[in-house]
Amino acid sequence: MQNSELQEVIIQDTDRIRWKVTGDESGPVVVVFAGIHGNETAGVHATDAVASELLESGEKLNGTFYVITGNMRALELGVRFVDTDLNRIWETGFDRSHFSPIGNANHTVEFKESLEIKNSVEWVLDKHRGTASDFIFIDLHTTSSESCAFILINDRLDNRRLARKFPVPQILGFEENIRGTLLSYINNIGHMSIGFEAGAHTNIDSITRSQAFLHLAMHWLGVVTLKPEEVKEYEKEMDVHPQVPDSYYEVTYHKMVDDPEKFDMREGYHNFDQVEKGEFLAYENGERIEAPVSGRIFMPLYQKIGNDGFLIINEVAPLWLKLSALMRTSFFHKFLHWLPGVTKDSPNAYLVDMRVARFLVKDIFHLLGYRVIEKDENTLICYKR
């Protein structure tokens, strides 16, 4: 037995790597985390279904698909976490001083869980380094309130590039408010990562939406090839809400809660509901908590656990609109063809080769008031409005 195979068996003995579907070694490696929070089982069911489908179909993948189980002890118990939130302790690698001070960090259940997950990640990276074209990490979650599906990304250009393929709202720069997430750790070690929140913990549709997301992700990453009608079908299954535009949002306010037992969110708020400045949102220690800014409510806390009471998010658009108003009269237009991947098509239109252009190119065109249309998979056409 080869050393690497021996390692593989040992790793799989822990059951931490729940699924591995192999294909062309030179393709991307997609690693999905399921059940990082033990009361969020939609991701576990969805990855089981997708991995089984991939194995049964017999189709050769252009890459490798892994599923790593999250908080195994908390999953057994059906709780979010046992000692400390597994998705808040990854701040800067594994310097012990960065772990949550709850109990003795060395002995918390989550400390051990996180070490095993870290080992599994390293094992995957070691196994495919030098052969795989890329590594992409996906973390599947659900929310305590009803919600449409949405994507969370650390604001890196490659993350945005993948995230924008999906017809759901995208929350940028979440890491500035919620520290120590697994995805931040993955970003810190230099890899692309994307979080998918499928809807409420207990809503059966959260499983369907997670499955649809995984199928689409594998397609957009080039690991499988879906037919156009299949793409449409999965996009439909993601169940986009017409009242929540699938644009970029940023966090404008974060209500931290010291003691979740003393925090009562008022009933009836769904994720992304519009709230007005001054709106009465919750009680904390018997006192009224009001919205300090207008926007959309995000992740209102309806469980007596966790320290994030709610966030308020706003579309990124207004800032861009202001900037673009200033820049439309500017002289930048005549230098656009100098950007990588950009060629002039007619006096009022440019073609952008997305295989060459940086992600930002599209935003620059938006900023300068161009209408950006996808001409084909690799080409954008930008018209002056």
Ligand SMILES: [Zn+2]
């Ligand atoms: Zn979660």
